[in-house]
Amino acid sequence: MPKVTFLPSGVEVDVPPGENLLRAAMLAGLHVNASCGGAGVCNKCKVLLEAGEARGERLPDGGWKACATVPAGDVQVRIPVESEMDRRALARPRRAAAWIQAGEGRAEWPVAPLVQKTFLTLPAPTPQDNVSDLYRLRRELAQGELADVALEVDPPVLYTLAETLRADDWRVTVSLRGHLGxxxxxxxxxxxxxxTTGAHAAVAVDIGTTTVSAELVDLATGAVLAEVSDYNPQVSYGEDVISRMEFARKGDGLAVLQRKVVERLNGLVRELFQQAELSPDRLSLITVGANSVMTHFLLGLDPRHLRMKPYTPVANHFPAFRGRDIGLHVAPHVRVYLAPCVASYVGGDIVAGVVGVGLQREEALTLFIDIGTNGEIVLGNRDWMACAACSAGPAFEGGGIRHGMRATTGAVELVHVHPETHEPMVLTIGGRRAKGICGSGIISLLAGLFTSGAVDPQGKFRRDLATPRIREGRDGWEYVVVEAEATATGEDIVFTEVDIENLIRAKGAMFAGYLTLLESVGMTFEDLDRVVLAGNFGSYLDLEQAITIGLLPDIPRERFFFAGNASLLGARSAAVSREAAAEQHRVAQMMTHFDLSDNPQFMQHYMSSLFLPHTDAALFPSVGGGAA
Amino acid sequence: MPKVTFLPSGVEVDVPPGENLLRAAMLAGLHVNASCGGAGVCNKCKVLLEAGEARGERLPDGGWKACATVPAGDVQVRIPVESEMDRRALARPRRAAAWIQAGEGRAEWPVAPLVQKTFLTLPAPTPQDNVSDLYRLRRELAQGELADVALEVDPPVLYTLAETLRADDWRVTVSLRGHLGxxxxxxxxxxxxxxTTGAHAAVAVDIGTTTVSAELVDLATGAVLAEVSDYNPQVSYGEDVISRMEFARKGDGLAVLQRKVVERLNGLVRELFQQAELSPDRLSLITVGANSVMTHFLLGLDPRHLRMKPYTPVANHFPAFRGRDIGLHVAPHVRVYLAPCVASYVGGDIVAGVVGVGLQREEALTLFIDIGTNGEIVLGNRDWMACAACSAGPAFEGGGIRHGMRATTGAVELVHVHPETHEPMVLTIGGRRAKGICGSGIISLLAGLFTSGAVDPQGKFRRDLATPRIREGRDGWEYVVVEAEATATGEDIVFTEVDIENLIRAKGAMFAGYLTLLESVGMTFEDLDRVVLAGNFGSYLDLEQAITIGLLPDIPRERFFFAGNASLLGARSAAVSREAAAEQHRVAQMMTHFDLSDNPQFMQHYMSSLFLPHTDAALFPSVGGGAA
Structure with missing residues (x-):
């Protein structure tokens, strides 16, 4: 990795090949003004190349646009200092983000999927050996590794059997699917x-309330061949699960919601194979991680009792469904495996995530946090697990945030706020003009504004700062993140006090959840060996920033792991490994569910958490109380 | 049972209650002229009541119509003697039919069907016990007899589960289906x-090439609640399996044949429930006995390799099919279980029949003979079995016989030919005007004409007899069985020399088959402990007559059993007992198949069998060589 040395601070950083200098500065914890997110239009991010080679865009004065310049090897780069304020900002770089990718700590699953392909060469029939086509196949299987196997036969297999056996001179590949539980x-x-043993693929899917993500997985190697994601089109019928369950009660609402998500899945599966330039014929199975309500909707099961006391789902562990039976445009052999759920609000996405990161394998006490449209947490290790849902709301997925959006191209994913000028350094996904702000960007913004003193511990903007970026807008006070001329929408992208209120409630609910679960087993944050954060943030979620706003506990940084979309990771594990799929069921059964909705301790912790970072400063020793 | 004493012969016979005097005479082996089959129109069957009471129709001269008169208790009945010939005929009654119903020798299956119903009362959910609906059910099952049972769940169950559990206060009946093999x-x-444990029924089906028969079976008790049968509508596309396979090859022929038989099944199932006045909702499963080709057609499997060397079926053992998947109008839980086949021409009907009569349980050496559209035979006992198909053709089902028909109302089912006048005594099924002649009637006619000397050992009519019933007709020489004025069709019903030729070829193929199988294991007829005859004949198939024409071997009569439609019997066993269903698979696997189609010994035996009863008179010591 090329090393970039920034002057005048002298801070050094190793950057991944192809990374531009603006991102390098962000990684180094240094501030460079930049509004357009890396789209190359604001021309604010000028740097000077003092040593080494780079490829990129020059400015008329000989400087380089940091957002459009990539080092060709080790380089020395000077960030121009315009003022004493800048000099002070550069002199104390922030701690670099200290995430460990959860994958690093997790043992890989051996590639041994639920559906196995085996190649066979059969003897051709003769008058002396004119057994049935099916028996000829079974006999050969019984002679191989699958000796003495009793075999169930899927009826559709019979319809093409005679033709298939004879198509390539009695050379065939059989797919056998194992059972779970x-x-x-x-x-x-x-x-x-x-x-066709090499042509063997699965689609792993995470169906979130807001987003549906899918991967194409090669079942011969375990490699991910393509990735896609898109909104869950059910969003049009309700932002959250409650309003969608309400919609499902009326008329053919349930059928509409089912069809919508299946249509989306059909589209994503098609896209995956197009992207990988492979035939959809390779598809052997589909694995899904989804919360309880999304699981009910996908299958077309009525979730009416999920929303009424005492909140009973139809099922938590589901049989494998034939994809066709729920409307998927797949071959008749393709089954859909759903990660099991634990309770109404702790679903298969969490179970998949926990198994995906390998929590159930470790002695280490782990706090698993999934921040999606709701927040769910799991505390435990290989011997026991407790879980709870925190009703945190969708703020960290961009829900209820004026310019919130999913973590896709054009989303502001990382922001640094100049500690004195309050000018932002904005990075967008894909380096395109900003369209909105995704989860990591939201955390980043709130942390930056709080650290720079622009926002106080109650989450209010200081009204007295000499910056045009803080102003009174339509919804009250707001901060201009990207000016209209640098956005994709032609409108200012702003971050409002209402947004901040929503965020503080969301992080407060999460934090109250951690405390309540820990207390229930007589433990504290100090007892945690690992904290694994999962969620659909951008790829540059900043750990320090997440601690700064009180979303994560203030404990040694090396204990934190970032799993990204753990539900999708878990679905992929289940696709690749039947052992992982079986583990999902074991884990779902071992989880003890705590209902926080009428838990008085939770309510008390929640009220105490509606503050940046927390009313109890002793819980956040490394975070200051706002601007220095 | 009322006893009828016939005068002047003094022959006594016990008759089933409600049986008329004409049938009583036939049972007693006595001849009474009767042309109309019992329809009461020919007025030939006059008898005199000498003692006892009877209900029936009187003739103007004070006599009674035997066909319309039922004894009310023990009676003495005089058959008027018109001539010395009659007197001689009456003086030597034929031996009575000596069949033992195969059911009598067969151990019953305990009622324990493949689908079991269990009634459960579940605790209602509470906030402390809000497990999923499915888990609530499984938990209860695990506490009962099914402790520790791992359970597979049919996905469709989930769609109505929540509603069903709550419909009758958490009291439910579950259906669990076992697996075979x-x-x-x-x-x-x-x-x-x-x-609903009492509302538990199966439909057992025999799909013959010519006829489809079905029974409604109560799975709580094992009782048969209704029976129906009808033509196999595929007959329109070919009389035999070869011509139907030819039809299946062209265009959508296969789909047409599949649809036709499924439509028929749908109709028969509807009829069964109507007849029994029960809701079709009771249906839990369907069991089928059918030959290999009919099985392929029912499932819609292409039988093209069945008709080409080396004659390989797609499969012999079939998985349970969902009724809906093959077009049956049944609930989604209803599976169709097919009796396994052995070879192209020894199918599930034979396997079902063998298990239905319990051949595999006995040490006794049994020859099982099924005379359907083709003839199949099985030789063996509980330790070994050999089987073969005889290509006998459909003559005994009425195929290739000018006035042949199925064994339904109006079919001539039993005939006695006066040994001197050659006048017939005709009984029809249901006592209706004759429409044609069914299997038992055909055997009866040929035996009667042969015994009376009207037909010689080569199967030719004697041209020199002084009876108007033998005449030269359109197709050569023929015998008038029923005159036009007494038939339902208004045409003479005749029996031709061409019919006789076909019959002799058919019985010759069967007999050659017995000999070939016996020889292959070094045995003779003397070694047989039992002969079980199966087939869709009328209910009065006469054993002596069948031996007389050489269709059955001339061995002690007490060794013969009559099973009727054994395939249907076997399907019923499999419906009632999962053990019987499992036995079908074991039996199919233990059968050794002999291909007679190019077996020189078979051809030699066949040539020797084209004679009444056989060229080797030593094989039929108790049968004379024709007219006395």
Whole structure:
């Protein structure tokens, strides 16, 4: 990795190949004014190349646009200092983000999927050996590794069997699917002509309330071949699960919601194969991580009792569904495996996530935090697990935030606020003109504004600062993150006090959840060996910033791991490994669920958490009380 | 049972209650002229009541119509003697039919069907016990007899589960289906509100090439609640399996044949429930006995390799199919279980029949003979079995016989030919005007004409007899069975020399088959402990007559059993008992198949059998060589 040395501070940083100098500065914790997010239009991010080679865009005065310049090797870069304020800002770089990718700490699953492909060469029939086509196949299977196997046969297999066996001179590949949770023999679900053992793929899906993400996984190697994601189109019928369950009660509401998500899945599956330039014929199975309500909707199960006391789902552990039976445009052999749920608000996404990061394998006490449209937490290790839902709301997915958006191209994903000028350094996903602000950007903004003193511990903007970026807008006080001329929308992108209120409530609910679960087992933050954060943030979620706003506890940084979309990670594990899929069911059964909705301790902790970072400053020793 | 004493012969016979005097005479082996089959129109069957009471129709001269008169208790009945010929005929009654119903020798299956219903009362959910609906059910099952059972769940169950559990205050009946041939846990296929353990029925079906028969079986008791049968509508596309396979090859022929038989099944199932005045909702499963080709057609499997060397079926053992998946109008939980086949021409009908009569349980050496559209035979006992198909053709089902028909109302089912006048005594099914002649009638006619000397050992009519019933007709020489004025069609019903030729070829193929199988294991007819005859004949198939024409071997009569439609019997066993269903698979696997189609010994035996009863008179010591 090229090393970039920034002057005058002398801070050095190793940057991934291809990374531009603006991102390098952000990684180094240094501030460079930049409004357009890296789209190359604001021309504010000028730097000077003092040593080494780089490729990029020059400014008329000989400087380089940091957002459009990539080092070709080790370089020395000077950030121009315009004022004493800048000099002071540069002299104390922030601590660099200290995430450890959860994958690093997690043992990989051996590639041994629920559906296995085996290549066979059968003897051709003769008058002396004219057994049935099916028996000929079974006999060969019984002679191989699958000796003595009793076999179930999927009826559709029979319709093409005769033709398929004869298509490539009695050379065939069979797909056998294993069972989960029941001691049953494998099931013959597919027979293909020739050797197709290499053409074996799964689609792993996370169906979030807001976003549906999917990966195409090569089941021969375990490699991810393509990734896509898009909104959950059910959003049009309700932002959150409650309003969607309400919609489902009326008329054919349930059918509409089911169809919508299945249509989206059909589209994503098609896209995945197009992106990977592979035939959809490779698809052997689909694995899904989804919360309880999304799981009900995907299957078309009525969730009416999920929203009424005492909140009972139809099921938590689901049988494998035939994709076709729920409307997926897939071959008849393709089954959909759903991660099991634990309770109404602790669903398969959490169970998949926990198994995805390997919590159930470790002795280390882990706090698993999933921040999605709601917030769910799991505390435990390989011996026990407690879980709870925190009703945190969708703020960290951009919900209820004026310019909130998903973590896709054009989303502001990382912001640094100049500690004295309050000018922002904005990075967008893909370096495009900003369209809105995603989860990591929101955390970043709130932390930056709080650290710079622009926002006080109650979450209010200081009205007395000499910056045009803080102003009174339509919804009250707000901060201009990106001016209209640098956005994709032609409108200012702002961050309002109402947004901040929503964020503080959301992080407060999460923090109150951690405290309540820990107390329930007589533990404190000090006992935690690991904290794993999962969620659909941008790729540059900043750990320090998340601690600064009180979303995460203030404990040694090396204990933090970032899992990204853990539900999708878990779905991928289940696709690749039948052991991982089986572990999901074991984990769902071992989790003890705590209902926080009428827990008085939770309410008390929640009220104390509606402050930046917290009313109890002793919980956040490393975070100051606002501007220095 | 009322006893009828016939005068002047003094022959006595016990008759089933409600049986008329014409049938009583036939049972006694006595001849009474009767042309109309019991329809009461020919007025030939006059008898005199000498003692006892009877209900029936009187003739103007004070006599009674035997066909319309039922004894009210013990009676003495005089058959008027018109001539010395009659007197001689009456003086030597034929031996009575000596069939033992195969059911008598067969151990009953305990009622324990593949689908079991269990009634459960669940605790209602509370905030402290808000597990999922499915888990609540599983938990209860695990506490009962099904402790520790791992359970598979049919996805459709989930769609109505929440509603059903709550419909009758958490009292439900679950249906669990077992697996055949694989060690797998039961599958939850249905949940109904309340206690429906008594509302549990199966439909057992025999799909013959010519006829489809079905029974409604009460799975709580094992009782047969209704029976129906009708033509196989595929007959319109070919009389035999070869021509239907030819039809299936062209265009959508296969789909047409599949649809036709499924439509028929849908109709028969509807009829069964109407007849029994029960809701079709009771249906839990369907079991089928059918030959290999009919099985392929029912499932819509292409039988093209069945008709080409080396004659390989797609499969012999079939997984349970969902009724809906093959077009049946049944609930989603209803599976169709098919009796397994052995070879192209020894199908599930034979396997079902063998298990239905319990051949596999006995040490006794049994020859099982099924005379359907083709003839199949099985030789063996509980330790070994050999089987073969004889290509006998459909003559005994009425195929290739000018006035042949199925064994339904109006079919001539039993005939006695006066040994001197050659006048017939005709009984029809249901005592209606004759429409044609069914299997038992055909055997009866040929035996009667042969015994009376009207037909010689080569199967030709004697041209020199002084009876108007033998005449030269359109197709050569023929015998008038029923004159036009007494038939339902208004045309003479005749029996031709061409019919006789076909019959002799058919019985010759069967007999050659017995000999070939016996020889293959070094045995003779003397070694047989039992002969079980199965087939869709009328209910009065006469054993002596069948031996007389050489269709059955001339061995002690007490060794013969009559099973009727054994395939249907076997389907019923499999419906009532999962053990019987499992036995079908074991039996199919233990059968050794002999291909007679190019077997030189078979051809030699066949040529020798084209004679009445056989060229080797030593094989039929008790049968004379024709007219006395």
């Amino acid at each position: 029941v001691p049953a023999p494998p099931r013959l679900i597919r027979v293909e002509a020739g050797d | 694989v060690p797998a846990p039961p599958r939850l296929i249905r949940v109904e509100a309340g206690d």
